[in-house]
Amino acid sequence: MWKKISTTFMDHLKVKHKLLGIYLIVTAIPILMVGAYLNYGTREIVLKNSISEAESNVDKLELRLQTIFNRVTSIADMLYINQNMKELLENEYASTLDVYNAYNRYPVFDDFLKYYDEVDTIQFFMTKDMITDSNFIYADSMIKQEAWYQEAVSKRGKLTWVYMTEHWTGNQRLALTRAVYGQSNDLLGVLAIYVSPDMLKSVVEAELHQVFITLDHEIIVFDSKRQHIGEKPSFLVEQPTNLENYVIDREFNSEQVKVNVHHFRPDKSLESTFQVSTLIPIEEVMEEPNQIFSRGFLVIVGALSISIVLIGVFIRSFHKRIQKLRRTMYQVAKGNFQMKQEVGGNDEISEVYRDLATTSQSVQRIIDEVYIHKIKEETWKRKQKEMDFKMLASQINPHFLYNTLEMIRMKAVLNKDPEVAKIVKMLSKMMRSALERTDRPVPITEEIEVITHYLEIQKLRFGDKFTYQMEIEEDAKAYHIFPLLIQPIVENAIIHGLEQKEEAGFIHIKMIEEDKSILIEVKDNGIGIPRDTLKEIQKNMVNNNYHSEGSRIGLHNVHQRLRLYYGEKYGLQMDSIEGLGTTMMIKIPKITSNHL
Structure with a gap:
């Protein structure tokens, strides 16, 4: 019989039915039985632990509250014997100003309010009619009729804990009161030290259940939920015969x-007592175990249902991913290395797919590198031929140009024309410097020399209608700059700013050193640029696809060279006001010969 059942189960049933049957017998039924036992036992344990935890927490609360109240008592003692306060209250003052100065000389309560967080405020209700401030208050007839005042006076210096109204804010506060007497045993007033509600809150804020602090079984002075402060504590035993701790069952707020x-009882308190009570709602405590008990069975039943769905989802997902992997491998085998399909997950199937994708990318990269290499090789050969031609031309043109300029200069000297000779000499130096330069940084002093030659030629050209000024910091001369960055800006200022100006033109070149940069300012008093044209130029400067017209080295080229050489945060800035002039600002990093 067992063999027949075993054979039927193992050989004739489908795999999903076999998995389901094994799961029910081996897992589901034992879990149901164990879960029922654990949930029932948990409910009993939770209630006992809650009571035990509450007992332990109340012990801690009592110790912390004792500490707070004892500190307030200590403050009352120190103020009771404070000679400054008694001297302040017993002295006679000729004017209101004398009273005000006396308050300032004896800041009696400031240190206590500053260094003791347990105290919210301290007020002294004086029998003497003096100036009232936040701490010293004249006890008029209405105050003297208050129950707490009369009780403090009747106890003649003994400590009394009361729940009273704070004089200035009108808020109800727990306070320690004490009558204070002078040297001749005459009543100076009543001292009231208010306990900080924030300190009481900090004591109970970590508690899970609602906590009450009551005074003399008569009034709730603090409630962790701030709902019943100032009410009579109906949950306490009325007039207990002793001060022993106890746990009782009560109905509070209909539960x-x-x-x-x-x-x-706080230190030195002869009559006042405090009660710390923790209310443990039975339904609330048992709510979670009951929910766990119910949810436990729901989870088990749900797990059985979900397991069946997951098995079906697993089989379907497995088949689908295998099919994707097979189709992708077929495409790679056909020579298509662009893998479009993806297999998600982090199991063996996804690892095989990623390895296949890596192999395909490697093959495609090798093909691309061979193709790009051939293109670069052809481009290099073409550029090499162009360079050979330019090198041949450069060997002829500079010598011919230098010799021709030198011949013109000598002719001018022989003809006693020093001005022409000077122009030709500066032009020759400029051309020689421009032709011999490479596209590498040069000392700033060399670039300044080229710009000076250019400006001197322009000054000879325009005569009195053109002047310039160069303001170069000495420290900035120690650095290097890429060539032909400043000269095009100066040339642009002369051609587009000064040539069309009828009055005298002026160019000011300023070079200053900053923390990590050098700022070069080229400013002219030319005709300026209209606002719309300025916006278009600024837009073209940052457009990578824009090309300067003709053979001119435009502002766009200078800006792009700056960003190419130095990085995106460097470049050319332009500002202009039509009719007043234009300012160009070049920002470059500090480059020394050690960084070349």
């Missing part, structure tokens, strides 16, 4: 709760 109560 059953367990109340854990601790009594304590």
Whole structure:
């Protein structure tokens, strides 16, 4: 019989039915039984642990509250014997100014308010009619009729804890009161030290359950939920015979709760007592175990259903991914290395697909490199031929040009024309410098020399209608700059800014050193540029696809060279006002000979 059942189960049923049956027998039923046992036991344990935890927490709360109240008591003692305060209150003052100065000389409460977080504020209700401020208050007839005032006076210096109204804000606060007497045993007033609600909040804010602090079983002075402050604590045992701690069952806010109560009496408090109570709502505590009990069975039933769905999803996903991998391998085998399909996941199938994709990319990269290499090789050969031609021309043209200019200069000297000789000499130096330069940084001093020759030629050309000024910091001369960056800007200023100006023209070149950069400013007083034209020029300067017209080295080329040589954060900035002139600003990094 067993063999027949085994054979039927293993040989004739489908795989999904076999997996489902094994899952139910081996996993589902044991989980149901164990889950029921654990959930029932958990419900009992949670209630006991909640009561035990509440007991431990209330012990801690009691100790912390004792510390707070004892510090307030210590402050009351120190103020009670404070001679400065008594001297302040007993002295006679001729004017209001004398009273004000006396307050400033004896800041009695400032240190306590500054260094003791347990205190919210301190107020002294004086019997003497003096100036009232935030701390010293004249006890008029209305204040003297207050119950807390009369109780403090009747106890003649004994400490009393009360729940009273703060004089200035009108808020209800827990306070320690004490009558203070002078040297001749006359009443100076009543001291009231208000306990900080924030400090009480900090003591109970980490508690899971609602915590109450009550005074003399009569009034709730603090509620962690701020709902019942100032009310009578109905959840306490009325007039207990002793101060022992206890746990009782009560109904509070229409729900059953367990109340854990601790009594304590602050130091030097003869009559006042405090109660710290934690309310443990039974339904709330048992809500989570009950939910866990219900959800546990739902999860198990859901897991059984989901497992069946997941098996079907797994089989379908596995088949689909295998088919994608097979089709991709077929495309690669046919020579198509552009793999469009993707196989997600991080299992063995996805790893095989990624390895196949890496192989295809490597093959495609090798093909591309061979193709690009051939293109570059052809381009290099063509450029090589052009360079050979230019080198041949460069061997002839410079010598011919230099010799011709030198001949003209000597003719001018022989003909006693020094001005022409000077122009030809500067032009010769400019041409020699331009033709002999490579596309590598040169000392700034060399670039300044070329610009000076150019400006001197222009000055001879325009005569009195053109002047210039160069302001170069000495420290900036120690650096290098790529050639032909400043001269095109100067030339642009003369051609487009000064040639069309009827009045005298002026160019100011300024070079200053900053933290990590050098700023070069070329400023002219030419005709300026209209706003629309200026915007178009600025737009073309940053357009990588824009090309200067003709053979002129335009502002676009200078800006692109700056960004190519130095990086994206460097370049050329342009500003102009029509009729007043144009300012060009070049920003370059500091480059020394050590960085070339």
